[in-house]
Amino acid sequence: MKTSRIAEFGMLLALALVLSYLESLIPVVIAVPGVKLGLANIMTILILYRMNGRFAFFFMTARVLLTGFLFAGISTILYSFVGGLFCILVMSVLKKSSFFSVLGVSMAGAVFHNVGQILVAILIMENAHILYYLLVLCVTGMASGLAIGYLAHLLMKQYNKIYERNR
Amino acid sequence: MQDKKLIFKKGDYIFAMVVVSVVLVLFLTQLNAKQGNQVRVTVGKQTETYSLTENRRISLRGKMDSQEQASSDGVTNVLVIEDGQVYMESASCPDQVCVKHKPIYQDGEMIICLPHQVYVEVDNDIENDIDN
Numbered sequence: 001m002k003t004s005r006i007a008e009f010g011m012l013l014a015l016a017l018v019l020s021y022l023e024s025l026i027p028v029v030i031a032v033p034g035v036k037l038g039l040a041n042i043m044t045i046l047i048l049y050r051m052n053g054r055f056a057f058f059f060m061t062a063r064v065l066l067t068g069f070l071f072a073g074i075s076t077i078l079y080s081f082v083g084g085l086f087c088i089l090v091m092s093v094l095k096k097s098s099f100f101s102v103l104g105v106s107m108a109g110a111v112f113h114n115v116g117q118i119l120v121a122i123l124i125m126e127n128a129h130i131l132y133y134l135l136v137l138c139v140t141g142m143a144s145g146l147a148i149g150y151l152a153h154l155l156m157k158q159y160n161k162i163y164e165r166n167r
Numbered sequence: 168m169q170d171k172k173l174i175f176k177k178g179d180y181i182f183a184m185v186v187v188s189v190v191l192v193l194f195l196t197q198l199n200a201k202q203g204n205q206v207r208v209t210v211g212k213q214t215e216t217y218s219l220t221e222n223r224r225i226s227l228r229g230k231m232d233s234q235e236q237a238s239s240d241g242v243t244n245v246l247v248i249e250d251g252q253v254y255m256e257s258a259s260c261p262d263q264v265c266v267k268h269k270p271i272y273q274d275g276e277m278i279i280c281l282p283h284q285v286y287v288e289v290d291n292d293i294e295n296d297i298d299n
C-alpha cells in the first residue's frame with residue numbers, strides 16, 4: 001500500500017467522522033429508526049470509486065467502530081456494520097457494470113443498507129413484522145441515496161481535478 | 168455548460184422502478200388496515216398483550232448500554248395506553264425515536280425502540296374478526 005494512499009484513506013476517514021458527527025446534530029424529523037441522510041457514505045463512495053471494494057469495506061468497518069464508540073452508542077454498531085456490509089457488497093457489484101451511474105450505485109447502497117439493518121432487527125427481536133418498516137426505509141433510502149450520490153458525483157469531479165494537479 | 172448532461176444511466180432507472188413497484192404492491196396490501204383492539208409489547212424476547220380500551224401506563228425494562236445502566240432504576244421506556252391509542256411517553260434511549268413517534272391505533276402499526284429492543288404493535292385479535 002502506497003504512503004499516499006494511506007494518507008488519502010486517513011483523510012477521508014476523518015472527513016467521514018466529521019460528517020457523521022454533523023449528522024448526529026441534525027434533529028430527527030421522521031420518527032422511524034434507520035431513516036437518515038447517511039452523509040458519511042459520500043466518503044465511502046469516494047473510496048469505492050478511487051480505490052476498490054476491499055478498501056471500501058475496511059473504510060466502512062473503521063468508520064462504524066469509531067462512530068459507534070464516539071457518538072452513536074455501542075448498541076448501534078451491529079446494526080450499522082451489517083447495514084454497511086450489505087451496502088458495500090451491492091455498491092461494488094453494481095459499480096463493476098457500466099449499466100449504473102454513481103446515482104444508481106448510491107441509491108442501491110442506501111436501500112440495501114436499510115435491508116441489512118432490518119434483517120438484524122428481525123434476528124435480534126425475532127419478529128418478522130418489522131418487515132413492513134422496510135417499505136418506509138426503501139423509499140427514504142432511495143431519496144437519500146440519490147442526494148448522496150449526486151453530492152458524491154460533484155465532489156468526485158473536483159477531487160479528481162485537485163488530485164491530478166498535485167501529483 | 169455541457170455539464171447539464173444527465174448522469175443517470177439505464178440501470179439507475181430500472182433499479183428505482185423495481186423498488187418503487189415492490190413498495191407500491193406491499194403498501195397496497197397494507198391499505199385495508201383497520202382499528203386494532205389490543206397492544207402487543209415485546210421487550211427482548213418476552214411478549215405481553217394489553218387491551219387497547221383500558222387506559223394505563225406501563226413501565227418497560229429494555230436492554231441498556233453499559234453507560235446507561237448506572238444512572239437509572241432499570242426502567243428504560245414508559246408506554247401509555249390512552250383513549251384507544253398507544254404512545255411512548257418517555258425513554259432513556261439516545262435517539263428518542265420512539266418518543267417522537269405519533270400515537271398508534273391501527274392494526275399493524277408499530278413503535279420500535281431499537282436501542283432498548285422494545286417493540287410495540289397494535290393488533291386485532293381473531294375472535295373480533297369472526298364477529299364482523
Ligand SMILES: [Zn+2]
Nearest residue numbers: 258260265280
Ligand atoms: Zn427509544
